Amino acid sequence: MTLDSNKVRLVMSDPVQLQSEPEAVKIPPFISTPVDHIPVIRATLKNAFKTGRTKSIQFRRQQLLSLAYLIKDNFHLFQQALASDLGRSHHETTILELGSTLTEVMTAYHNVAKWSKPEKARWSLNYFAMNPTIRKEPKGVVLIISPFNYPLWVSLGPFAGAIAAGNACTLKPSELTPAFSALLAELFPKYLDPDLYTVINGAIPEATKLLEFQWDHILFTGGSRIASIVLTAAAKTLSPVSTELGGKxxxxxxxxxxxxxxxxxxxxxxxxxxxxxxxxxxxxxxxxxxxxxxxxxxxxxxxxxxxxxxxxxxxxxxxxxxxxxxxxxxxxxxxxxxxxxxxxxxxxxxxxxxxxxxxxxxxxxxxxxxxxxxxxxxxxxxxxxxxxxxxxxxxxxxxxxxxxxxxxxxxxxxxxxxxxxxxxxxxxxxxxxxxxxxxGIGPSGSGYHTGKYSFDMFTHLRSTLDNPTFLERLLWARYPPYNEQKAKSFMLLTLPSMPARTAAGGYAGSKRWGPLLIASVVAVSSFVLLIGRPRLVRA
Missing domain, CATH: 3.40.309.10 (Aldehyde Dehydrogenase; Chain A, domain 2)
Structure with a gap:
C-alpha cells in the first residue's frame, strides 16, 4: 500500500453521510479462534516484528491510514454491530465512539513522525560531550484485551498507539460483543498487515492461552476481578501490564x-x-x-x-x-x-x-x-x-x-x-x-493512554551515550588501583555541592564548582586537540 494524499484529505473533509436508519447489513458470525492456532499466530507476529519493517515511519503511517479507513468505510457496519450487541442506537454509537476513535487514529497518523524522533537528554555540564540521547523504539509484540462497553474506542484507540510506536499487536475483544468482535476479525486482514496485526476472538480458554505467552506489553481494560487474573498470569512471564479498571x-x-x-x-x-x-x-x-x-x-x-x-x-x-x-x-x-x-x-x-x-x-x-x-x-x-x-x-x-x-x-x-x-x-x-x-490510580488502574499517551505506553525509551576518547584524561580517577587522591579527584568532578546551613536554620546559596571545572577542562582539551591537528601548508 502507498500513501495517497487525496485519501488523507478525504478522511478529514469528506465525512460519512450518516443516515437516520442505516439499512440492515449482514454481520459475520462470531467464531472463536482455535486455541491451537494461538501459538502459531504469536510466532507469526514475533517473526514479522523481527524483520524490522515496523520501524519505518512510512510503514506506520500507511497502517494508521488503513486503520482510519477501516473505521470510516464501515461506519454503518459498526453501528449495526453495536446495535445488535448493546441495543445501542446508531446515533449514540456515533457520538460515543466512532468520531472520537477516528480522531485518535488520525492524530497518531499526523504526529507519528514527531513522536518517534530521538530526544536529547536535558543538558548537563557533566555529560553534554557524551551526547546523551533517548531513542523511541517499539517494545515489540503487544496484547490489548478490551471490554464490551466501548469496544471500538477502547480497542482501536490504543491499537493506533501500538501501531504508531512500531509494535506488532494482537487485539482480544470481548466475547460479550459477538457481532462487533466478528466484524473486527473480518475487517482486519482486509485493511492491515495480517502478519503484524491480528484479532483473536473467544472467551476464557482463548484468553487463558494468550496469557501463557510473554508479551512486551499488555493493556487490559475491564473489572478488577479479571484484572487480578491477568496480572497474576503476566507476573509469571514478566510481561508489563497497564490496566484501566473503573471503580465508583x-x-x-x-x-x-x-x-x-x-x-x-x-x-x-x-x-x-x-x-x-x-x-x-x-x-x-x-x-x-x-x-x-x-x-x-x-x-x-x-x-x-x-x-x-x-x-x-x-x-x-x-x-x-x-x-x-x-x-x-x-x-x-x-x-x-x-x-x-x-x-x-x-x-x-x-x-x-x-x-x-x-x-x-x-x-x-x-x-x-x-x-x-x-x-x-x-x-x-x-x-x-x-x-x-x-x-x-x-x-x-x-x-x-x-x-x-x-x-x-x-x-x-x-x-x-x-x-x-x-x-x-x-x-x-x-x-x-x-x-x-x-x-486510573491505585485500584482504578495504572498507566495512561489516548493520543500520544498510547504511543508512550507502547514505546521503549532507550538511553544512548557516546563517550568521546578525548574525555579519557578526565576519567583517569575511576580506574583501579584506587587511592585517596583518585577518590577526591572524582568527587570534585561529580558530586553536587549543597547549600550550607545557616545559624537561623535556613540554607545559603551554593556554587557548582565541579561541573564548572569539567566544562573548563573539556573546553581546554577540545582547543588543544584542535590546534594540535596537522595543518596544510601551502608551498
Missing amino acids: SPAVIDPNCDLKLTARRLVWGKVANAGQTCIAPDYALVPKSIVDQFVQACKDVLSDFYPEGAESSDSFARIVSPSHFNRIKGLLDRTEGEIVYGGGMNSQTKFIEPTIVTGVKGNDSLMGEEIFGPILPVIEVENVDEAIDFINARDHPLSLYVFSSNRAFKDKVAENTQSGAVVMNDTLTHCVAEGLPFG
Whole structure:
C-alpha cells in the first residue's frame, strides 16, 4: 500500500453521510479462534516484528491510514454491530465512539513522525560531550484485551498507539460483543498487515492461552476481578501490564451550583450506554439542604431525554448480557434506600430503567461495587468536608466530578482527594479531550493512554551515550588501583555541592564548582586537540 494524499484529505473533509436508519447489513458470525492456532499466530507476529519493517515511519503511517479507513468505510457496519450487541442506537454509537476513535487514529497518523524522533537528554555540564540521547523504539509484540462497553474506542484507540510506536499487536475483544468482535476479525486482514496485526476472538480458554505467552506489553481494560487474573498470569512471564479498571466515580454537588445544568450533564453521564461506562458518575454526594431540588431536576431531565419512557426510546441502550442484568437487579433489590424514580426492568430485553435512589448509606448494596448500570444513588452530606471524607474512605476512583461555579469549592475537592481524573461541571468528556492522559490510580488502574499517551505506553525509551576518547584524561580517577587522591579527584568532578546551613536554620546559596571545572577542562582539551591537528601548508 502507498500513501495517497487525496485519501488523507478525504478522511478529514469528506465525512460519512450518516443516515437516520442505516439499512440492515449482514454481520459475520462470531467464531472463536482455535486455541491451537494461538501459538502459531504469536510466532507469526514475533517473526514479522523481527524483520524490522515496523520501524519505518512510512510503514506506520500507511497502517494508521488503513486503520482510519477501516473505521470510516464501515461506519454503518459498526453501528449495526453495536446495535445488535448493546441495543445501542446508531446515533449514540456515533457520538460515543466512532468520531472520537477516528480522531485518535488520525492524530497518531499526523504526529507519528514527531513522536518517534530521538530526544536529547536535558543538558548537563557533566555529560553534554557524551551526547546523551533517548531513542523511541517499539517494545515489540503487544496484547490489548478490551471490554464490551466501548469496544471500538477502547480497542482501536490504543491499537493506533501500538501501531504508531512500531509494535506488532494482537487485539482480544470481548466475547460479550459477538457481532462487533466478528466484524473486527473480518475487517482486519482486509485493511492491515495480517502478519503484524491480528484479532483473536473467544472467551476464557482463548484468553487463558494468550496469557501463557510473554508479551512486551499488555493493556487490559475491564473489572478488577479479571484484572487480578491477568496480572497474576503476566507476573509469571514478566510481561508489563497497564490496566484501566473503573471503580465508583463520585459526583460532588455544590449547593449553589446551577442545578438544572448540573442535572442534565450528570444524568447524561449516568445513562449514556445504559450506564455501562467505567467513568460514569456512580453516585452523587448532595448537601441535605438541596436533595429534593436535585432529585426533581434529575427527574425533569429524564423526562426531557425520554418523553415516552426509556423502554420505548431508541436513544436508550440495553444491558449487555443476562448475567450483567441480574447482577445490577440484585444490587437494586437489596438496597435500603428509596427508589424515587424508575426501577422498571424487563429481563427478556435486558432493560433497566434509569433509576434514582435516595437515602443511600455508605454500607448499602449499591455502594459495595461499581454499579455499571443506569442507577444513581443519592447520598446526603452536610457539607463539602463530609463529601471529601466519604470519598477518601474508599478506593481512589477513576474519575471524580465536581459541579460548582465556585473556584474555592472546586479547588478544595481536587486538592484533598485522589482520583484518575477530576472534572469540573461535566462528565465523560475528559477521556476524549485531546492532550489529556486517560488512566486510573491505585485500584482504578495504572498507566495512561489516548493520543500520544498510547504511543508512550507502547514505546521503549532507550538511553544512548557516546563517550568521546578525548574525555579519557578526565576519567583517569575511576580506574583501579584506587587511592585517596583518585577518590577526591572524582568527587570534585561529580558530586553536587549543597547549600550550607545557616545559624537561623535556613540554607545559603551554593556554587557548582565541579561541573564548572569539567566544562573548563573539556573546553581546554577540545582547543588543544584542535590546534594540535596537522595543518596544510601551502608551498
